[in-house]
Amino acid sequence: MYQKAFLFNGIGSKPEKLLVKLSPALTEKYQYYMDAEFSRLGLQTALEKNLPYDRKVAEWLISLICDRVVFEYYLSQGIVPDIGAGYSSGIVSISACFGAVPHEFAHEIIMMNRSTMRALEQHHQNLDMGVVIGLDYQSVQEIFKGRFTPEEVIVGSANSIICTMITGQAEAVEKALALCMEEGAMKAIRFQTGVAYHHPCMKQYSQEYNDFCGSIAYQNPEYPIISVFDNRIMTEGAEIMRENQLNVYTPIRWDLTLKKLTDLGVTEFFDVSANGAVDKFSRINRRKGRIYTLAEL
């Protein structure tokens, strides 16, 4: 039933690294969407001219707009998804591309991250995230056992056997990353985001975000979407809304999501990020399928 899956990335890629991967025709389309949306949302296209929180969300919007351009390109090439999955803010992106919400609304969801950041600042929260390269979920869990409480730091996303994202209190994240290096990680990088997406502590600071996510009726998506939280197959608009609301404060199991997709029969995965970022941090059993990127298509 499912053969082709589209994979949407979260935030994190630098705009310049995304844009350089677009062909002139795709860049033109990107520019059109970007100009229209930045103007509508009151953002400066010269990112450095934005206020700090505006600049952050502006960078994230660029990711979403690139996703849209790549998604439309794939469709124009006759590559049509049977199902899809969104990693972190990729959930917002896939919600729009798969037709559950208008693109404009998805961009406004991204804008709402500003209210979450303001709430964290008002409550003097010092949070952070980081990524560990070379250690899997189990290894990181073992390292954390007895050393950190779940309130301090947790695995925010088990990406693959080679990549694990952690999230929590900034001080604990820093210590945890150093510990992972001592235990044989190839690399451990702090994001210095000031937020701890996918940590339950975020729930209390993201009420406005969640309320906004639930402020319109979602359409049933044109293609099913698999939940990265519990791997259920979602076909109803209300489920997609819930997925968006859970997103900020719920840990992800991206590794299990991809495994579930291969178990469901998916053999062709299409990375919708312009720079092939999903392909880099994901791993598919090579006997069962492979990930295609924009560069290859």
Place this chain on the structure above:
Amino acid sequence: MKEITEAIRQELTDLIFNYYAEECEVDRDSITMDTNPQEDLESDSLMFVELIELTSEKYDLDVKLQSIGKYLLKTPMNSMKDVVDMFCKIYQYGNEIVNQ
């Protein structure tokens, strides 16, 4: 310990240089043994991990990333020569690289 011949070393060198040239989108001939993979080629750790996976598959090597990570703590990769030397050690010692 596996024996490493000059032919295998050259094969590993070619594999590594070709990989970085393709991934980093640079001319193969512009890479030398003195090239710094991070600073000169802007390579990242995920690329490095993928190279380990490719090499392990090609030579049927049994090596855990964690063992290599511990080796890297003692021996940073500052040049392509360091990278080639490390892959030769992976080929020779597998998980025992951590004790080298």
